[in-house]
Amino acid sequence: MHVRTGGFPVLIMAVACLPAGTGPGQTLSTRHRNAAMPEIPSKDDTHTTFRYPLRWRIMDALNGGLDRFWPARMSPYTGWALIMPALLLVGVLVLGLFEMADNSLHTLDRATFRLSEAYTLENYQTVMESATYGRVITRSVFAAGLTVFFTLLLALPYAYIMVRTTSSAVRKALLVTLFLPFFIGQVVRAYGLLIILGTTGVANNALGLVGIEPMRLLFNFPAVVFGLVQYMLPFAVLMLAPALTAIPRETETAASSLGANWVQGFRHVVLPMAKPGLIGAGLVVGTLALTDFAMPAMLGGGSQDFIANAIYDQFFRTADQGLGAALALLLVVLGSVIVGIVISIFGAGTLGMGNRK
Amino acid sequence: MSTEFSRRGVLRAGLATSGAALLSAMPASRLLAQEPEKPSEIIVRAWGGEWVESLKNGVSDRFTEMTGIAVRHDLTEDNEIQPKVWAAVAQGRVPPIHINWDTTTNATKSALRGVTEDISDLDNLANTTDLAKPVGLEGYPLVNTYGYVYVLAYRPEAFPDGAPKSWRDLLDPKFKGRIALYNDGIGFHFPAQVAGGGSLEDIPDNMDACWDFVREMKEQNPLLGEDPDFTTWFQNGEIDAACTISTNALAAKKNGVDLAWTVPEEGCKFDTDCLWIPKGLPDNELYWAKQYINLALSQESQQIWLDGLGLPGVVPGLTPPEGLAGDPSYPTTPADFEHLIRISSAVQVQNESDWFARFKEIMQG
Numbered sequence: 139m140h141v142r143t144g145g146f147p148v149l150i151m152a153v154a155c156l157p158a159g160t161g162p163g164q165t166l167s168t169r170h171r172n173a174a175m176p177e178i179p180s181k182d183d184t185h186t187t188f189r190y191p192l193r194w195r196i197m198d199a200l201n202g203g204l205d206r207f208w209p210a211r212m213s214p215y216t217g218w219a220l221i222m223p224a225l226l227l228v229g230v231l232v233l234g235l236f237e238m239a240d241n242s243l244h245t246l247d248r249a250t251f252r253l254s255e256a257y258t259l260e261n262y263q264t265v266m267e268s269a270t271y272g273r274v275i276t277r278s279v280f281a282a283g284l285t286v287f288f289t290l291l292l293a294l295p296y297a298y299i300m301v302r303t304t305s306s307a308v309r310k311a312l313l314v315t316l317f318l319p320f321f322i323g324q325v326v327r328a329y330g331l332l333i334i335l336g337t338t339g340v341a342n343n344a345l346g347l348v349g350i351e352p353m354r355l356l357f358n359f360p361a362v363v364f365g366l367v368q369y370m371l372p373f374a375v376l377m378l379a380p381a382l383t384a385i386p387r388e389t390e391t392a393a394s395s396l397g398a399n400w401v402q403g404f405r406h407v408v409l410p411m412a413k414p415g416l417i418g419a420g421l422v423v424g425t426l427a428l429t430d431f432a433m434p435a436m437l438g439g440g441s442q443d444f445i446a447n448a449i450y451d452q453f454f455r456t457a458d459q460g461l462g463a464a465l466a467l468l469l470v471v472l473g474s475v476i477v478g479i480v481i482s483i484f485g486a487g488t489l490g491m492g493n494r495k
Numbered sequence: 496m497s498t499e500f501s502r503r504g505v506l507r508a509g510l511a512t513s514g515a516a517l518l519s520a521m522p523a524s525r526l527l528a529q530e531p532e533k534p535s536e537i538i539v540r541a542w543g544g545e546w547v548e549s550l551k552n553g554v555s556d557r558f559t560e561m562t563g564i565a566v567r568h569d570l571t572e573d574n575e576i577q578p579k580v581w582a583a584v585a586q587g588r589v590p591p592i593h594i595n596w597d598t599t600t601n602a603t604k605s606a607l608r609g610v611t612e613d614i615s616d617l618d619n620l621a622n623t624t625d626l627a628k629p630v631g632l633e634g635y636p637l638v639n640t641y642g643y644v645y646v647l648a649y650r651p652e653a654f655p656d657g658a659p660k661s662w663r664d665l666l667d668p669k670f671k672g673r674i675a676l677y678n679d680g681i682g683f684h685f686p687a688q689v690a691g692g693g694s695l696e697d698i699p700d701n702m703d704a705c706w707d708f709v710r711e712m713k714e715q716n717p718l719l720g721e722d723p724d725f726t727t728w729f730q731n732g733e734i735d736a737a738c739t740i741s742t743n744a745l746a747a748k749k750n751g752v753d754l755a756w757t758v759p760e761e762g763c764k765f766d767t768d769c770l771w772i773p774k775g776l777p778d779n780e781l782y783w784a785k786q787y788i789n790l791a792l793s794q795e796s797q798q799i800w801l802d803g804l805g806l807p808g809v810v811p812g813l814t815p816p817e818g819l820a821g822d823p824s825y826p827t828t829p830a831d832f833e834h835l836i837r838i839s840s841a842v843q844v845q846n847e848s849d850w851f852a853r854f855k856e857i858m859q860g
Contacts, residue, residue: 248845251608270856336731354672356733357718440678440719441858451855454574455679456848457581457604 235470242463246456253460261464271448271465275472278444281359282428285366286420292367293374293419298408300375301382316372324369328436331365332356357439365433370426374419381415381487382408417487421480425473445469531779536565537593537787543570544723545746545803550596553800554791561790564783573597577605580773584610590773593784599629599639599767600847603840606636612772614638614785619792619810626767627792627809631841637771640791641806644824644835645682645764646756648725648744653735658757662690662708665736671715675728675737678719680709680854682764683738685836687712689761698838699846702853709857719858729754741824745805758823758834765826765835 208219244253245260265271300312319327334340335355342352355361385408393403409416431446443451445465452462539555541547547568555566569576569592576595583590595602605611606629614620615635620627627639647659653673659665665674676683684705688695691711693704718724718734726747728734737744741756748754770791772784790796797808802816807827819825826832 246848248848249607251604268852268856270852270859273859332727336733338732357672441716443855443859451679451851453578454572456851457577458848459578 235467238463238466241459242461242467244460246458246460251457261461262468264461265464265468274443274445274448275468277359277442278428278446279472279476281363281366281434281444282424284363285370285427286424288363288367289370289374289423290378290416290420293371293378294412294416296371297375297378297382297415301379302387316375319369319372324432325436327369328365328432331361331368331437335361356437357441359438359442361437362434362442365437366427366430369430369433370423373426374423377419377422378412378415381412381418385411414485414487417480417484419487421477421487424480425477428473428476429469445472531782533562533564534780534783536567537780537784538567538569538591539594539596539787540571540573540576540592541568541596542573542722544726545742545749549800549803552803553798554787554796557796557799558787558790562783562786566787573601577601580605581608581610584774588775589777590775593772593776593780594787595771595773597637597769597771599637599769599840600843602637602769602771603629603632603844605771605773606632607844610774611636612774612776612781612785614772614788617785617789617792619789622794622811623792623809624811629769630839637769638788638792639767639769639809640797641801641804641808642765642767642826643740643742643804643806644758644826645686645738645766646741646744646824647736647759647763648729648739648741648747648754648756649736650729650734651753651755658755659736659759661759662686662761664759666711666715670735672718673733673735674712674715674717675725675734675739676712676717676719677738678721678858679851680858681851682740682766683709684850684854685764685838686738686759686761689836690759695836695838699842699850702850706853706857709854713857713860717858726750726752742804742806744824756824760834762834762836763823765832765837 208216212219241253242261243257243259244255245258246252247254296312296316300309300316303309303312322330332339336342337352337354337356339355341355346352389407389411390403393407394400398406428444429446430444431450434442434444434447446469449462449465449469452458452465539550541550547570551566551568555568558564559566571579573595576592577597580590580592580595582588595605597605602611613634613636617635617638620635620638623638626642629635629637629639647662647665649659653670680687684702685695685698687708688698688702688705691704691706691708693702697704718728720728722740722743725734725737725739725743729737729747729752730750744754744756770788772781772788776784791800792810794810794812797810798813801808801813805816805819805825807813807815807825815822815825815827823831823834826835
C-alpha cells in the first residue's frame, strides 16, 4: 500500500490505522518490505497467525483507486477539483444570464412572434416608462423589507429559546415544529393559508364566535406579507440558531452579575453579538422574498404582483421573451445592489467572508 | 471465375427487379396509404379537470380503442408549453408533445412563427362548419374544434331580482370585493368596451371606453385569477359573480355550487379553441397525430367531447347537452350570435399583449 503524505483526509485516517513502525513513506507490500522492520504479515499470506484487517484491505483498495484517479502529483490542484462542480454550475447560470442579456436587447416582432434582429434598449425603456412595473418593483422591495423585519422579529425569540432552553423536550418540540414546514412545499403552504384565512375558513369562524362578521383576510398586500413571513420563518431560525449558540452563556451571566436585568442583557449583550446571524438571516430572507412568485400569485388575488410574476407574464402569457429577459436582469441587478449595500454597511454576517465587511 | 445461372435464380432476380421498378414508379400517396409504424403513445397537451376528462372520453379513449396507441395527457398550461415547443422546433429537437390543445389566439401566434404542421389533408375537415377554419391563415395550420362564451356567471342568491342585465350591474357597491375577472382581463375587454359606452368597430384603434370601464371595475376591488380559481372562489363563497368561460361555470354547478350564467345586454366574448401539431415529429408520429385530430373532428367524438364541455362544436347535427339547448352559452343559430362579440384572431394576436398590459396597469395600481 502506497501511503501518500498530504492529499485527502482519508489518507491520514489510513495512516492512523497502521501498526507501530509503519507510517508515511513506508509501504506494506512484500515487494518493498524492509528486512530491518518488524515483521508484518502479507495480506496474501494465509498461513500467518496475523490476520490482515478488513479495513486495511478497504483502505488499500480506496487508496489504490484514488491513486489512479487522482495521482499524488495533482495534489496542488485538489482544492480546484473540489470546487470545480460548483464553478461549472455557476458558469451555466452565468451563461444563461448572458443569453438573457442578449434577448433583452431585442423586441418581439408580432408578425412572426420571434425576437427582431436589431439591437435596441426599447425593452428597458418600456420598463422604465411603465407605471405598472414601477409599482410592481416598489411593491416587491417594500414587501421584502417588511418580510425581513417581521421574520427576524419572530425568529429571534424562537431561536433564542430553542438554543437556551434547558429542557430537551422543549428544544425537540421547537425543532420538530421548525422542520415540519420544510416537508411541505411553498405552494401547499399557501394553499393551506387559503383554507385557513378564507371567508369561510378557520380564522373567520373563530372571529364569528366572538361576534365579528366574516371579513376578507385574503387577496391583499398584508396577506402576501403574512404568507411570506410564515414561509421564511424556518429559514431565519436556522440561520440565527448557530449565531446564538456561539454566544457563551457566561456573557449573559456576567451582564446579570453586573446589574443588568434580562431585557438589558438581551439588548446590550445578546443582540449585538447575534448581529452576524441577524444579517445573514436578513439577507437570505430578503432575497428569497424579493424574488418570490407563489405567495403573491396565490394570496394576492391577482392584484399584488411581484417582479417574478411580471416576468412570468412576459415569458408565458404574452410570449415576449425580450421584455421578460429585461425584467429578469433588472431583478438580478436590483437584488445584487440591495445585498451589496447591506454587506457594505453591516458586513456579510454568518454568510461568511471572515466576518469582514 | 465462372458463374452459373440457375432457373430459380433468374426468376428470383426478375421478381426482385420488377418489384423495385413497381415501387419506384408508385405515387407517394399510394405508399403512404400503408399505415406507418405505430408509436407506443402520443402526448396531447390539455387543460385539467372537466376539460381533460371530456377529451379523454370523447377522443383519447376512442383513439386508443381504434388504434391501440395509448394517449398521454400533458397538463402543462398552454402558455407554458408554448415556449417549450417553440424552443424545440428552433433547436431541431423532437417537440415535447404531439398535439397541442390550445386557444386559437395562442395557436395563431405559433402558426405565425411557423412551428405548426399543415393539417389540411384531414378527411373529416370536409364535414366541418366555417367555425373550424382559422381566420387569416393559409390552409389549416390549426383547426378550431369548438366555440365558447365568456359568460357572466353569478350566484343567484346574490341577485335576488334575477340575472344581471348589464355588466354595469356589477358596479353596485354591495359587490365590492365579490367579483372575479381573468388576471389579464381576457374575455372582459370587449364587453367592457360596450359597457363603457364605446363601439366594437373602434377595436383595436380606440379602446378608451374599455379602459374607462375597467377603471370603474377596479374600484370594486375584483379578484383576478385563472380558471381553477373561479371554481374555488365560488365554492368557498369568496365571490358572487365572474366573467368566465361557461364550461367552468358548468363544472362548478355540477360540483354542487348554486350557480347560473347569462349574457348581459352589452354582449359576451365568443372565441374558439383548436388543435394543432408542432413541427419536428418523426413521420410516423406525425401521421398518427393527424389521425387523432381527424378523429376529434368526427361527429361521434365531437358529441361526446363537447357534451362534457357543454360547448357547441364544428360539425353539423350535434345534439346540445341536456339543459343547454337555447342557452346563451351554447350558440348554434345566427340569432344566438347576435349578442356575442367575435373579434378576429388576427386583431387579437396583434393587440393582445397591449390589452393585457393596459389591464394590468389599471389593476395593479
